[in-house]
Amino acid sequence: MPPPPPLPSPLRRHLRWSPGAQQSRTFVDARVKWIRDRGLDHAIEKEKHLQPFHALKDLLLSSSSSPSLPLATIAARRDDLRLPFRAIRFIRLFPSAFLEEFPSQSSTAAPPRPVIRPTPELLRLHDDEQCALAACCAETADRLLRLLMLAPGRRLPLRLIDRLRWDLGLPPDYPRSLLPFYPDYFQIVPSSTAAGVDSGVLDLELVCYRKDLAVSAMEQYAMRTGGYKKGMPLAFPLQFSRGFELEKKVRKWLDEWQKLPYISPYEDGSHLAPKSDLAEKWTVGVLHEVLRLLVPKKTEKENLILLGEHLGLPPGFRKVITHHAGIFYVSNKLRTQTVVLREAYRRDLLVEKHPLMGLRYQYIHLMHKGKETGSKSKDRKRKRNASRVIDDYKIKDEDEEEEEEEEEYDDEDEEEEDEDELSAASDVDTEEEESDDEDEHSNRSVARENNLPRGGASRPVRSKKTMMMRSSV
Known part of the structure; x- marks a missing residue:
């Protein structure tokens, strides 16, 4: 040479x-003072978990026989994939990208172990990425x-x-x-x-x-x-x-x-x-x-x-x-x-924007697609529960009511934890949004103290005795 x-x-x-x-x-x-740039910070934040997500996708699709792997195999490669926490917890954050399946179980065999497969939408994005790499x-x-x-x-x-x-x-x-x-x-x-x-x-x-x-x-x-x-x-x-x-x-x-x-x-x-x-x-x-x-x-x-x-x-x-x-x-x-x-x-x-960056933004959208759907379904469930309480005017025993509230707030804690794990890809928190969150949280606290319906409604829950007195009048 x-x-x-x-x-x-x-x-x-x-x-x-x-x-x-x-x-x-x-x-x-x-000394040159460091001043935060919210736009550039958001350019970093919206790619949270993107690299381990992409590495897991490549590992699944590198299989020659079929694009699937047992969960145990993925868990053993956690350090190589740079997963931020347990493999199953990471996979379940992205239901629009990864499917968790259980093989059929025979009567004498050991309990089946989950197998992870990519969704059709993830396969389509992978094919588009391969075409872009070749081009x-x-x-x-x-x-x-x-x-x-x-x-x-x-x-x-x-x-x-x-x-x-x-x-x-x-x-x-x-x-x-x-x-x-x-x-x-x-x-x-x-x-x-x-x-x-x-x-x-x-x-x-x-x-x-x-x-x-x-x-x-x-x-x-x-x-x-x-x-x-x-x-x-x-x-x-x-x-x-x-x-x-x-x-x-x-x-x-x-x-x-x-x-x-x-x-x-x-x-x-x-x-x-x-x-x-x-x-x-x-x-x-x-x-x-x-x-x-x-x-x-x-x-x-x-x-x-x-x-x-x-x-x-x-x-x-x-x-x-x-x-x-x-x-x-x-x-x-x-x-x-x-x-x-x-x-x-x-x-x-x-x-x-490089063509590969355009595809990475599509991966980010897919990552958040399942997360957004899950949040909306939880919101709809909470609204249905609140409307039933208002329509029926039904008072439960104090013990039952406290147990129900604890379960609902446990669900909220889990949702907030997931939101910390997966930062939003399109919104930057503003002071107005933070103040709205504080107002909503304070309304919920007042609602719990006064036995009000969820959502901070101002209408009190009437007891049967009060309703009978009003009807007699």
Whole structure:
């Protein structure tokens, strides 16, 4: 195999900038306050449980004989699937996607164990996803190739690619279904590190460097607008959360920093001083390009940290993410930190939606379809119970009434617990909704104290004695 092409020549011939200015550090290390962005947080929240749901779907449909598996097999793979709780509890959250069946039982056999099957709607979505993966095969290979081109060694550990598989939009079996079709792009080789060789770690290595693909998203946009040449200043698009304000000295530094020459992330930045403003702009460019290569334009912060170590980023590069709050947003939802590229979103929706993201949103809709139906049926049942009490004017013994209320509120607790497990995919809680919930809860408390019907009705339940007295009058 021929050696990879040499890195591009030093940037000084492209830069009309004095060496002293390139290597200087003018940023005042001021604290940049974190302000919550509800839209971007919701973009994270609505994908709750999507990855384990998708992994379970792939496991069911990977069976060669029939798309079904015993529950015991799924439970044994809980850690691999990253299920947040017990397998049966997770499966029953999504009745529109998974069916729980029991084989016929003979008189002498042991009790039957449940078998999990996909619903027809889940099978249809899976088929659409396979068609989309096949249609995007060349585009997916190009994005993976460009990620390898960002690495100075032109290779990345295969386990790191596995970690980024979901964000890169790779099929689950990409080493067999994608890589062999591009032998001039990729090859799997033993690790280049001594520790990796001893442990049998494998790397994904670049075979052919394509200069036509070594153009960043920032440069592509500038070329479309016209008049751009290598080394010219390019300003990153800035979007801030509502209520965010920069200190005056930080705003002044940011304006000057945006005027610095833009260094392509596909060029070598090792000659730049690690703590210079120009090196920081190159680092931001690398992180920006990585997020642009990902299908959802976001990823866990830990993924960026692990990847940055292989992309030649300077130590402490993670601070760059928090310094540039107008370019990156760090969400703390779903018990992890997720870095989002701000310019790729309008509120919680992607500006340019990849076909795979469209299908993932359909999976989210299917996940919530059964949940919404179950909530509506419970609401109808509560309304029927309340109407019977009002129509019949029937008073039960106090003990029976307390038992009935305890059962009803136990059902509500279970429903609220399920809602915590599966966050709504289309609504963001507002202050008005929260106040409405508090009013409804207070009405229910008053209703229980005054023996009123459920729902906070103001009409009292009349006793038989009261009704007889009124009739006699």
